[in-house]
Amino acid sequence: MVKLKDTYPLYLNNKAAQPNTDLAVTDKFTGEVAFRTALATPDVIDEAIAGAVRAAEPMAKLASYEKRDVLDHCVARFQERFDELAYALCVEAGKPIADAEGEVTRLIDTFRIAAEEATRNYGEIQPLDISARAKGYMGMWKRVPIGPCSFISPFNFPLNLAAHKIAPAIAVGCPFVMKPASMTPLGAIIMGEVLAECDVLPEGAFSILPASRDGADLFTVDDRLKLLSFTGSPGVGWDLKAKAGKKKVVLELGGNAAVVVDKDADLDHALARIIFGGYYQSGQSCIHVQRVIVHEDVYDTFRDMLVAKVGTLKAGDPKNRETFIGPMISEKEAKRLKGWIDAAVGGGAKLLAGGGLEGAMLEATLLEDAPDASDVVREEAFGPVVVLSRFSDWGAALAEVNDSRFGLQAGLFTRDIHKVLEAWDDLDVGGIVVNDVSSYRVDNMPYGGVKDSGLGREGVRFAMEDMSEIRNLVIRRES
Structure with missing residues (x-):
């Protein structure tokens, strides 16, 4: 002991x-x-x-x-x-x-x-x-x-x-x-x-x-x-x-990292990794998955998969091995992010999962179509919240990734090498992770960001x- x-x-x-x-x-x-x-x-x-x-x-x-x-x-x-x-x-x-x-x-x-x-x-x-x-x-x-x-x-x-x-x-x-x-x-x-x-x-x-x-x-x-x-x-x-x-x-x-899920992605794999990247250690990571941009052809299916999975995440005492969502670092920080979530919902976002708060324990939260100007989209959430949006054009998806004052890492789920190379040229970030989430890091690789990151x-x-x-x-x- x-x-x-x-x-x-x-x-x-x-x-x-x-x-x-x-x-x-x-x-x-x-x-x-x-x-x-x-x-x-x-x-x-x-x-x-x-x-x-x-x-x-x-x-x-x-x-x-x-x-x-x-x-x-x-x-x-x-x-x-x-x-x-x-x-x-x-x-x-x-x-x-x-x-x-x-x-x-x-x-x-x-x-x-x-x-x-x-x-x-x-x-x-x-x-x-x-x-x-x-x-x-x-x-x-x-x-x-x-x-x-x-x-x-x-x-x-x-x-x-x-x-x-x-x-x-x-x-x-x-x-x-x-x-x-x-x-x-x-x-x-x-x-x-x-x-x-x-x-x-x-x-x-x-x-x-x-x-x-x-x-x-x-x-x-x-x-x-x-x-x-x-x-x-x-x-x-x-x-x-x-x-x-x-x-x-x-x-x-900091960052408000984005992940793009293309229509040819392995959705089961993307689901598992986005759940990890969005909610591990209560989202308190500068490369935590905050924005998820999904191709319109698979959007509804993937959204429903995410909603179902987020609802199963076990929250509680971090000393218990079954716990996946622990407390945020302080009640003050949890209240700050709860306020951001409520403001986004008040501005038109749809609350798909979570949103509850007790002390420093903020539920794993999933939002849809949050206003572009909302804090959960523009700022660094640094907590267990993920925002969903959809795209139809790959170039537009990359532009949405870049539409941030941050530029730390981004994740891409696609099998198209030409799209990967286009993203490598065009994304204004320090690192791009293909077929995994922005949260992935190996400790011998160059790691860092651009812009305010x-x-x-x-x-x-x-x-x-x-x-x-x-x-x-x-x-x-x-x-």
Whole structure:
């Protein structure tokens, strides 16, 4: 039986510290305090950044095998603590236990990928003798760590989205300070506990610091930090970019992802995947399936299939293995989305399923023909609601996908390769998934968005590129 401790520390310059127990973290299903952890003050954050600056040179000099060994150690320890990590995630995020176990598996995958990439940080030889003046010259370049990094991770994937910052930083040799989401800090704290077991990491290599938003400006504005990587809401992310100064900024923000179901699609397969993409972990994913655009020839059939399936989804305590729909992260967020649903219905949308609310538990909801200007269509729902519409022309369907200020990922269910290639050319999104949903992600692929969905790409190798700089070398051969 897994049992959480009553209190947890923060990690300052590789070491556990318990300056206070000011942050109370609730069980998202019961609403009761599950544990308390330390909250970093500005002085602690400043000390952590100073430690990261001191650690930058020794971190950069770690051998590739040493960085790989640290990451392999993490993989082994996460495997040993699998049940603890999954249970912690279930409690602090309200994530159904099966989804929590899936996220722990992805956490392990991400660190395993990083362990492999730690020994693949290649450069290039470049001929320079492109004209007479450069005869006898040759060039080469390598990648070097950018220096101390600042990471801010979100509540919805508190393990794997933190891993997508931490693991590449270790692989490339960057010290970092991390602010995990205050509602879900425990996953990152456990990662800190595992990293603290690695003596090869120089003091200051990492700090993991839960902090209130009011006290956390240093994560963004401090010029000693060379990169800010933020995952969260667009409003917060773009505001942080405006404050970040000269440092490089990577933003993984929101979306209102669309999926197109063409008339030749395997409807049973599309149904299963759209149910997953629209409602897993209560829709609290930036690539959750929010808009489903179905060809008119199969629309009525597919709509009826969706209605029947949504009505069978089991909601309740996320600790029960049968539960598919757990609570949203807070009652406030559930009420916000309930208001959006009611406004859409008031504007002419048809409520096909769900719509009920009790505390933080919002029923899996399916809407039809919501007004184009409604929040459930235009904004990021970040909850268990899917909106149906129909199309007759493939080009018009792609235009509807693009009719959004977001552009993270899109899903297509079609057997026509020509339509796939047209979508690849025309869709203004960071990624397209064919015969699956927008919610699909493998942790070594480039992942990120355009428009209001962000800047840059994650996926271990691509994050490592952002966390490094090219250093050129030119050699004149003596004649």
